Amino acid sequence: MSWNAEQKMQFLFTLRSKGVTDARTLGAMEKVDRGDFVRGHFADRAYDDMPLPISSGQTISQPSVVGLMTQALNVQPRDKVLEVGTGSGYQAAILSHLGRRVYTVDRHRRLTRDSEAMFAKMDLHNITVITGDGSFGLPEQAPFDRIILTAAAEDPPGPLLAQLKVGGIMVLPVGQSDAVQNLIKVTRTENGLNYDELCKVRFVPLIEGLGHA
Ligand code: SAM
Numbered sequence: 001m002s003w004n005a006e007q008k009m010q011f012l013f014t015l016r017s018k019g020v021t022d023a024r025t026l027g028a029m030e031k032v033d034r035g036d037f038v039r040g041h042f043a044d045r046a047y048d049d050m051p052l053p054i055s056s057g058q059t060i061s062q063p064s065v066v067g068l069m070t071q072a073l074n075v076q077p078r079d080k081v082l083e084v085g086t087g088s089g090y091q092a093a094i095l096s097h098l099g100r101r102v103y104t105v106d107r108h109r110r111l112t113r114d115s116e117a118m119f120a121k122m123d124l125h126n127i128t129v130i131t132g133d134g135s136f137g138l139p140e141q142a143p144f145d146r147i148i149l150t151a152a153a154e155d156p157p158g159p160l161l162a163q164l165k166v167g168g169i170m171v172l173p174v175g176q177s178d179a180v181q182n183l184i185k186v187t188r189t190e191n192g193l194n195y196d197e198l199c200k201v202r203f204v205p206l207i208e209g210l211g212h213a
Pocket of ligand 1: 058059060061084085086087088089090091092105106107108111132133134135150151203204205206207208209211
């Protein structure tokens with residue numbers, strides 16, 4: 001079952017009221033029904049502005065945080081984007097409407113398998129899904145115009161910074177996993193890296209190695 005006009009309108013209204021005002025971000029989020037990425041018990045909460053459990057003990061992020069991160073990433077139509085933390089696939093599906101190609105990595109095979117199936121069902125053919133430890137990035141596809149992490153690192157991982165193009169943007173939560181973290185935006189210029197703090201967030205931690213499922 002897909003969302004109806006009223007659910008969609010309310011969803012977009014909530015995003016705007018939480019600061020997601022960029023028209024391209026809202027347009028991409030309008031094209032992706034979050035209900036397709038939430039299963040089981042929590043399906044009827046899919047349009048609420050809250051994170052929800054998905055398989056492998058992980059979460060689909062809060063829609064307004066997805067919107068704020070997407071807005072800050074400012075993906076351009078020719079961009080090659082790397083996402084670390086595929087989770088449900090929701091964020092990657094939104095990015096696929098904004099950029100040229102999206103690479104998304106998760107350490108849980110079950111999550112990458114399920115999201116790959118969902119992308120095929122949705123005819124989203126510009127997403128490549130990889131099972132692995134995304135903290136090392138994807139050297140064989142680097143450099144990237146945009147990099148987004150949807151799991152919290154204590155500091156921006158060096159290999160990912162190294163894979164960001166000049167003019168590129170990386171958005172990620174940083175801080176201890178059991179505390180409130182800072183959402184930051186890192187911009188690579190000719191002269192180095194600029195850091196901007198965006199807001200407080202709470203994400204699951206970036207974990208080394210492959211997951212059990
Ligand atoms: N972006 C996701 C979505 O739209 O549903 C939400 C991601 S969830 C908050 C964080 C994800 O990061 C989890 O699926 C987790 O398995 C993944 N993760 C944690 N550490 C990782 C790592 N080192 N490499 C790749 N994925 C990782």
